[in-house]
Amino acid sequence: MNDARSLRRRFGQGTRMRSGRWQARFTVPLGHPSGRGGQTVTAPHTFEPTTYGKEAAGDWLRDEERRLNADGAAWVTLAELAEAERARAEREAVVTFGDYSAVWLRTRRTKNGPLQESTRRGYRIWLDKYLLxxxxxxxxxxxxxxxxLRWYEDVLPHDKxxxxxxxxxxxxxxMRTATAADGVLAGAVNPFKIDGAGSIGGRSRARTEVIDDQDLRLIMSTIRPEWRAMVALALGCGLRxxxxIALRQSDIDLRTTPPVVRVNRAVGTGPGGRRYEKGPKSKAGARDQRMPxxxxxxxxxxxxSCGTGRDGLLFPAPDGGWLSETTFRKASGGWLAVREAVGRPIRFHDLRATGATRMAQRGAHIDEAKVFLGDSSTQAAERYVRATQSRMDELTAAAFAAVDFGTAGTR
Incomplete structure (x- = not known):
């Protein structure tokens, strides 16, 4: 029976509260396909304390009865439906890895400033091919x-x-940036948790390729005459x-004591192979390097024999621009010919590494090797110093292998 304080219907009921507002509820029929028979469901809000509020409560009950019959096993309450919608909207509000990585790549900075264009280009290649x-x-x-873990096992090229x-x-x-204290997922745990899988800037395996005096004679007799001074600057001054190839004649100062080569710039490669002039690899790379x-x-x-004028490039390409690594490798008397003459795949970079190793062999400590290499990081310098210490272990073991100090019989 309908009275001033209740709204009874075939399905559900409405009750007038002490505040005068109307509240509606219903009980899910026993045996309902949702499996929730006997559950009492109350409207998520109350209705106005007027005749219109009473009618609105009745309308809510009719709508819920219709949903209950129409949705069957998939039926959920309006409150549950609202929560699912809120969670969906929240998920959609979280940026995707693809969108976030684009911002990260554009704004990433190191202690030496923005990423070098060549580094950014390499990251973009890895993202496009393996991550995105x-x-x-x-x-x-x-x-x-x-x-x-599934991506690591199934996608990455473990043969590389x-x-x-x-x-x-x-x-x-x-993801470390995203989960940092000021990141978009502040307080979350970085999901990249595979021990030993990798670290940016991690130490690479030490090379054992050292160019000895015999190798150097073969290099100098094979390389084109106009590139011999390149070999000298790489080996004797540690230049990259x-x-x-960015040096100009004005960067050479033979009047100082000792003479120096001023390293203020380098040539990098950007997207599409576009080359450009930039600063050295690190702040320590800008230096006046003494020349032996x-x-x-x-x-x-x-x-x-090859001077191009004070402002001219010291080692220009045939067209007068920057010399490319491809031309340096493939030209007659280039680095491929050098490798063939030496008989093993040495790299031009091995000249710089050999210079650092020779310095260490003569007692240079890590800070001195850093200055020679023009590196802000100690990792490369430590590598060459460790290699020299390892060589010393081998030399001392071989030198004293046959020495008998007369202690064998006292043991």
């Missing part, structure tokens, strides 16, 4: 350790250990290829 096809569409909060290590390290670095006598002799001969 699997992880790019996922919201960041849906990338779990299980997802990462360096690529695998660097791709994992890149993904981990992106990109720093050498042998390097001074080689550079002086080069200036005498």
């Amino acid at each position: 096809p699997t992880l790019g569409h996922l919201p960041l909060d849906q990338i779990t350790p299980t997802v990462v 250990p360096k690529t695998t290590r660097e791709c994992y390290a890149l993904g981990s670095a992106i 290829f990109g720093e050498i 006598v042998a390097v001074v002799d080689a550079v002086t001969e080069h200036l005498r």
